[in-house]
Amino acid sequence: MLVEALNLVLQPSVLLFIILGVAGGMCIGCLPGLTTTMGVALVLPLTFGMDATQSILLLIGVYVGAVYGGSMSAILLNTPGTPASAATALDGYQMAKRGEAGRALGIATTSSFLGGVISCIFLILISPVLAKFALKFSAPEFFMLAMFGLCIISSISGKSMLIGLLSGTFGILIATIGIDDITGSMRFTFNNMNLFSGISFIPVMIGLFAMSQAFVGIEDIFVKSQTTKKLSHVFPKREDWGLIVKNSIGFGSLGAFVGSIPGVGADIASFIAYGQAKSMSKHPEKFGTGLPEAISAPEAANNGVTGGALIPMLTLGVPGDAVAAIMIGALTVQGLQPGPLLFQNDAPVVYAIFIGLLLANICMLVLGLNSVRLFTKVLSVPKQILVPIIFLLCFVGSYALANNVFDVIVMLVFGVIGYFFHKLEVSASPAILGLILGPMAESNFRRALLMARGDYLTFLSTGICWTFFVLILVSLLWPFAQKQWLKRKHA
Amino acid sequence: MKNILSKLIFVPLVVAGMSTFVNANSYPEGPVKIIVPYSAGGGSDSVSRALAEAIKTDFPDGIAVENRTGGAGSIGMSYGMRAEPNGSIVTMVAPELVMLPHSGNGGDIDYKQFIPLAIVNSGYAAITVPADSAYKSLEDLLVDAKSNNLLFGNSGTGSIWHLAGAGMQQAASVEFTHVPYKGSSAAITALLGRHLDAVSVSYAEVANQVDAGALRTLAVLAPNRLVDAPNVPTATELGYDVVIGTWRGYTVPVGTPPATVTYLTDAILKAVETDTFVEFMKNTNNDIEIIESEEFANKLKREDEFYKGLISSLGLSQ
Structure with a gap:
């Protein structure tokens, strides 16, 4: 098995795609405004002509590179390249202002690497076990899992819970278009053949995440980018290593755990890690002044998410975050169905993903330590060049999916919607997860009732169901409990 | 001179005419x-x-x-x-x-x-059950289906494998509960987890699991026995006139x-x-x-x- 997987990965073309993916991901990640999800969504159409291993490893490369790349602009410009590195900017920029930009980047790079490796180990150890266990999941369990995912996204994404809920509901509504899974009747198709099988979510993603950002980019297209600072001593010094390793193991694991929860991504993981590091610290008051542990913790956590997010995606077919959702699309296009069967039918591909994720992290470390200067040059590419390239990629990408102009129209419509989401500070991630988890919840709800002949108690018939029931209650009550706790603390 | 002139006009015309004639028969062009x-x-x-x-x-x-x-x-x-x-x-x-x-x-x-x-x-439909199922033959399954409501998984409502399950129930005058999944592999996964009694997807899609000993195919809805599964009877052989496949x-x-x-x-x-x-x-x-x-x-x-x-x-x- 391992030999077969190595055979798949250790090919010049696959290795090249991993390196290109990581390098491209770093470029995308370090550019403020270009998010990880957008990068992966833009690269996805390029993979249609590749084989399964090349395709998924290129995307994983972009994922790993972009999650890390965001920290470069966070540290150098105080502008996080991706939301996932917003926490890094807090202390990273302060340290860079002191003239220690190299040290900050070094800590971020090594912590990202170690966090990524930790999450990779989690992925390798947990997912085969979980894949066997996942066969126990039937319709009621999947319904409860989807509900849990929906509860999570609504309570923690975006600035306001209400807006998060609305965004999620918007996604769920979009997903109701098309032929209904259970009865086969038409919903909101207006007799348009293009809508029969629903709106395919890849053009929606390209629109919401990439096209919308290109529209935003037009606004200040003539504003000059900031120039970068001088860098030295990127490789961490001895006194930083102990702290980096300690933080990476702890917060990398935390990131992997957070990543494996459906609906929660790298941005949330890095803030949780920053908060945890602060509360565990002996001198929390110094946070925000450029502490090394305040850079290491969120960076280890956000790259820790990468492996974690792949766990439910590979074993259950449920995306751990928006990027994993795109990867489900990529695998499906290749004729592979993520889920427990993937481990039985296409085990070499699964192991190739494990090896590829590890290689992508190594590649990120090498590129990060050696060519930070080169990548920061990307920050000075003028928007007049960048924005048209994104436009082009959006159009080509959405057309290439099915050779259907309708998908390009869908992409444009969601690009405009995404632009207004941006203006109104509505997070688009709940919408995407609603788009994916909504139909999953609905069809499994109805399937479960069909199988149980209408008995609603089926949703609490197994231990797995009860576990999710408790988790749902906790996630719904948590924000209120937190508020009460804070009130008491201040009182 | 007149001769040359007429040739000058005539020859290209003929050539042009011939080339249109050739074109009509020159598929594939482009x-x-x-x-x-x-x-x-x-x-x-x-x-x-x-x-x-x-x-x-x-x-x-x-x-x-x-x-x-x-x-x-x-x-x-x-x-x-x-x-x-x-x-x-x-x-x-x-x-x-x-x-x-x-x-x-x-x-x-x-x-x-x-x-x-x-x-x-x-590719023809196959009636497939878990390997440890009590149903050893199509007959066992259909007899039980007369008194019990069996859960039959398929690849989506109105899909070919749904119609295969429906065709089977019609030929045997029984009634199944058809459980639609998104695609065959989701239905096979549910069968492997023993959440269904049987699936009616194509033999090619269950072949790996049948070979691995996890599933058992009771019958194929094919006109003749399949080359890949010579020991599996066809429904027609067993007296049920139903042939459905993609x-x-x-x-x-x-x-x-x-x-x-x-x-x-x-x-x-x-x-x-x-x-x-x-x-x-x-x-x-x-x-x-x-x-x-x-x-x-x-x-x-x-x-x-x-x-x-x-x-x-x-x-x-x-």
């Missing part, structure tokens, strides 16, 4: 596209790409697969149906061509608007010149004999079944009638 109405990487796509590879020697300007997906195949088939009838666009069609219109989600597709060339591949065939729009139709048909029939194609089909668990144009046309007509009746009896017609 590249040819095979429209596959399903996504890249799937079974239909890979079979069509293998065929394109085997056939390319007959198409000097190239022959390539183009995926036009959506609407369970209706978008691609509709596109191919409306293409210029000059042989530059060949469309892959599947049973959905004669199924979707009856459930009201086929858009404008109509099998009568296509000239069938040949079917190259088929197939992949190639067509051109009505109005295509007969010479072009013949050229394409011959090229396809030649290509499916090549070692590369045969090898590919064997490696990918696809059974080659060649059905030539006349029989293909009859099959379309027959299945159109059959699915019309089955779909309306299931209450799926709209």
Whole structure:
């Protein structure tokens, strides 16, 4: 098995795609405004002509590179390249202002690497076990899992819970278009053949995440980018290593755990890690002044998410975050169905993903330590060049999916919607997860009732169901409990 | 002088005339596209790409697969149906061509608007249960189904494997609870987890699990026993007259010149004999079944009638 997987990965073309993916991901990640999800969504159409291993490893490369790349602009410009590195900017920029930009980047790079490796180990150890266990999941369990995912996204994404809920509901509504899974009747198709099988979510993603950002980019297209600072001593010094390793193991694991929860991504993981590091610290008051542990913790956590997010995606077919959702699309296009069967039918591909994720992290470390200067040059590419390239990629990408102009129209419509989401500070991630988890919840709800002949108690018939029931209650009550706790603390 | 002048006028005219005459018979001129109405990487796509590879020697300007997906195949088939009838666009069609219109989600597709060339591949439904199931034979299952409501998984409401399960219940005069999943592999996963009593998806899709000893196929809904599963009886053998399966065939729009139709048909029939194609089909668990144009046309007509009746009896017609 391992030999077969190595055979798949250790090919010049696959290795090249991993390196290109990581390098491209770093470029995308370090550019403020270009998010990880957008990068992966833009690269996805390029993979249609590749084989399964090349395709998924290129995307994983972009994922790993972009999650890390965001920290470069966070540290150098105080502008996080991706939301996932917003926490890094807090202390990273302060340290860079002191003239220690190299040290900050070094800590971020090594912590990202170690966090990524930790999450990779989690992925390798947990997912085969979980894949066997996942066969126990039937319709009621999947319904409860989807509900849990929906509860999570609504309570923690975006600035306001209400807006998060609305965004999620918007996604769920979009997903109701098309032929209904259970009865086969038409919903909101207006007799348009293009809508029969629903709106395919890849053009929606390209629109919401990439096209919308290109529209935003037009606004200040003539504003000059900031120039970068001088860098030295990127490789961490001895006194930083102990702290980096300690933080990476702890917060990398935390990131992997957070990543494996459906609906929660790298941005949330890095803030949780920053908060945890602060509360565990002996001198929390110094946070925000450029502490090394305040850079290491969120960076280890956000790259820790990468492996974690792949766990439910590979074993259950449920995306751990928006990027994993795109990867489900990529695998499906290749004729592979993520889920427990993937481990039985296409085990070499699964192991190739494990090896590829590890290689992508190594590649990120090498590129990060050696060519930070080169990548920061990307920050000075003028928007007049960048924005048209994104436009082009959006159009080509959405057309290439099915050779259907309708998908390009869908992409444009969601690009405009995404632009207004941006203006109104509505997070688009709940919408995407609603788009994916909504139909999953609905069809499994109805399937479960069909199988149980209408008995609603089926949703609490197994231990797995009860576990999710408790988790749902906790996630719904948590924000209120937190508020009460804070009130008491201040009182 | 007059002679030369008349030659000067006449010769080019003849040449021009000849070249138009030659043109009419010079198919293929320019590249040819095979429209596959399903996504890249799937079974239909890979079979069509293998065929394109085997056939390319007959198409000097190239022959390539183009995926036009959506609407369970209706978008691609509709596109191919409306293409210029000059042989530059060949469309892959599947049973959905004669199924979707009856459930009201086929858009404008109509099998009568296509000239069938040949079917190259088929896959039949199989009634499959978990290996440790109490049902050792189709008879066991159907007897139990008379008193118990069995859960039958399929690949989606109105899909070919749903109709297979429905066809089985009709032939045996029993009633199953049909549980639709999104695609066959989700249904197989649920069967492996013992959440279903049986599935009615194609044998090719369960073959790996049957070989691995996790599942057991009780019967195939095929006209003859399958080469890959010689020990599995057909439903017909056991006294239930039901044959349901998918197939992949190639067509051109009505109005295509007969010479072009013949050229394409011959090229396809030649290509499916090549070692590369045969090898590919064997490696990918696809059974080659060649059905030539006349029989293909009859099959379309027959299945159109059959699915019309089955779909309306299931209450799926709209």
